[in-house]
Amino acid sequence: MTGAEIVILLIGPHGSGKTSFIKCVTGSTTDVAPTTRCRDYRANVDGNAFRLIDTPGLDDLPAGNLSILKDIVQTLEVLGSSKGPIDVNGAIFFHRITDGRFGGSARSNLDVFKQICGTKFAHQVVFVTSMWNKPSPLGQENYQRLSDELRQKYFSIGTGPGTAFPFGNKAEDAKKVLKYFGDRNKREMRELLLAQEVKRSGTSLSGVRRTSAGREIMQASNRGFCTLF
Template structure:
């Protein structure tokens, strides 16, 4: 998730001091970055992605960005050696966003690839040992139990370069693999919305749209009551909040449209490929029955 310390981890592992690291409540990484270094005499490339529940990007935009990168990697037969999922132990509770993102992460990765995942807790310097231990046990026994059952490893990550390099080294001898999302889009030629991760996003968008519609209806009723009471200050505040809610609804509809348009483009490309194949067969004098 945003704010879990992904870029800080990579800066520690690579020794890079020029990476933009966030130090406030807003997210910092707005695009995928590839940072290369040498560990134990081997070239290692870290892929730094924006997190889900980003400050500026919707989950749809983040997934599209990651999917584009993974699809390009699949076309060039570039596999991953592992994934590091960071969770700040300083969070005093696992939010709805966190559980939602875990579901998204599992579907994007695929159960068969969870053995190549390291679940790492960060920001141990911000909690007492007792607080950290209690949260760690809850994460492992409740929220991460499925991941660990499928072979994911767990470790703590402190702020040192040594810790980051040790965690990265744990993945370097893995057999390279494709994520489930890569195989769905590359091998099976699915549109993003039809992949497991895409279906999760579409389901979330549908639920979010229903919730926003209910809230907008309630807000309209409140605006009418406030207007009748002639409370200008309250009315102005409510109107401003209503505008923000409308923007949120428009963004949700836009994200839904983006996913559907992406699927339509994929269909058009398939039709184009099939048409070209038919033309080639016709030139060779073959007969195609459809």
């Protein structure tokens, strides 16, 4: 693992385009299939080397979600060193623009995402809305308005709304997002809240459950998934 790589974590509901995004920038020709385990990929964009960490979409079962969280932690550990998990430089949250407003698993994925990142990580977070190349009964011209609305309403982490990018399953769209991360000053980067927390709580399932993201997963299951909306 070289320190020069920019490490990006990709999170979002099933079918929101995480693996397709990666496929666009790695040039992989294999078919995308639902992701069941975290996996890291290398990509080079605009003179920068990236390590992209693909994750399975979270769903509504707390046991499954906790094991995905543990998988994320273990992947960061494996890519890290004796000093601890690898430093994550950025995180992307995916949402299908064709779904319109956040509901069901999109909202619960976002709540967990926020707790994985923490507010101090806010300026390293990006919102990607996928499926821009798909026609919509609402009219494609509404995608930009909807994307802005979603970003303002839901995507504030910390002090303000994050940066949003459209994705239509094209390499140039994905490259724009990675270029954004490549252009940022890496010295200002903060640590992912999840990585900080597992240094204290440990990486076992019970340690992961004690993190903010783990607690969010447990609380969501206690609240009852559907009452959120």
